[in-house]
Amino acid sequence: EIVLTQSPGTLSLSPGERATVSCRASQSVSSNYLAWYQQRPGQAPRLLISGASSRATGIPDRFSGSGSGTDFTLIISRLEPEDFAVYYCQQYGNLPGTFGQGTRVEI
Amino acid sequence: HVQLQESGPGLVKPSETLSLLCNVSDYSISTAFYWVWIRQPPGKGLEWIGSLYARGNTYYNPSLQSRVTISADMSKNQFSLRLSSVLAADTAVYYCARSFLRGGYFDFWGRGTLVTVSS
Numbered sequence: 001e002i003v004l005t006q007s008p009g010t011l012s013l014s015p016g017e018r019a020t021v022s023c024r025a026s027q028s029v030s031s032n033y034l035a036w037y038q039q040r041p042g043q044a045p046r047l048l049i050s051g052a053s054s055r056a057t058g059i060p061d062r063f064s065g066s067g068s069g070t071d072f073t074l075i076i077s078r079l080e081p082e083d084f085a086v087y088y089c090q091q092y093g094n095l096p097g098t099f100g101q102g103t104r105v106e107i
Numbered sequence: 108h109v110q111l112q113e114s115g116p117g118l119v120k121p122s123e124t125l126s127l128l129c130n131v132s133d134y135s136i137s138t139a140f141y142w143v144w145i146r147q148p149p150g151k152g153l154e155w156i157g158s159l160y161a162r163g164n165t166y167y168n169p170s171l172q173s174r175v176t177i178s179a180d181m182s183k184n185q186f187s188l189r190l191s192s193v194l195a196a197d198t199a200v201y202y203c204a205r206s207f208l209r210g211g212y213f214d215f216w217g218r219g220t221l222v223t224v225s226s
Contacts, residue, residue, distance in 0.1 A: 001169075033208070033211070033212075035211055035212035037153075037213075038197075041152065044202055044204075044216035044217065044218055044219050045153065045167060045202075045213070045216060047212060047214050047217075050207075050212045050214075076197065088152065088153060090153070090211050090213075091210075091211070092208050092210040092211025092212050093210070094153055094210070095166060095210045096168040096169060096210060097155040097209075097210025097211040098155070099152055099153040099154070099155070101152050102152050102205075
């Protein structure tokens with residue numbers, strides 16, 4: 001199975017700052033089938049990005065995804081208070097679909 | 108706007124079978140898409156358990172395949188998860204979700220239900 005490694009584990013930032021989260025795959029992700037999710041405490045994950053760079057419906061444009069092959073990045077251009085959460089990458093090009101271990105974005 | 112809601116026992120004894128239902132509203136599961144179970148142990152990350160396609164094919168995580176069954180009741184617009192011979196390590200929040208492909212991505216999620224394995 002493809003192992004996804006996210007970095008950093010925790011990102012300590014302030015509102016208005018830029019957040020950059022990395023996701024590296026143990027082998028190339030087929031068709032760049034890479035998604036990003038946001039999970040707030042006590043809530044289900046929410047889809048942010050699919051296909052490495054396509055924002056899901058209703059997701060603000062301060063969220064952007066990029067990358068291909070084995071290296072992917074999620075950028076939050078200007079953090080809002082509601083963006084402080086845990087972020088997960090997930091590859092779905094190969095079964096089993098696998099998730100990264102998560103990156104906590106905290107104040 | 109698709110809605111999913113998990114239901115089932117919150118406590119299961121070790122070696123028994125965990126059974127959960129996911130009720131889907133505002134979309135017929137027989138039409139299209141994959142219908143999925145994902146779990147998250149307390150304080151930990153996410154694990155894809157398996158997917159059921161609208162036409163009936165199922166796909167399971169190899170790590171759980173020998174213990175997992177996902178099936179659907181199209182007449183009730185529900186799908187279910189059965190996980191046999193549970194251990195304490197199966198304690199988790201279990202989510203049902205909808206997916207475009209066998210292994211992801213998941214655009215609609217239920218709120219999740221905590222299942223604790225304990226005697």
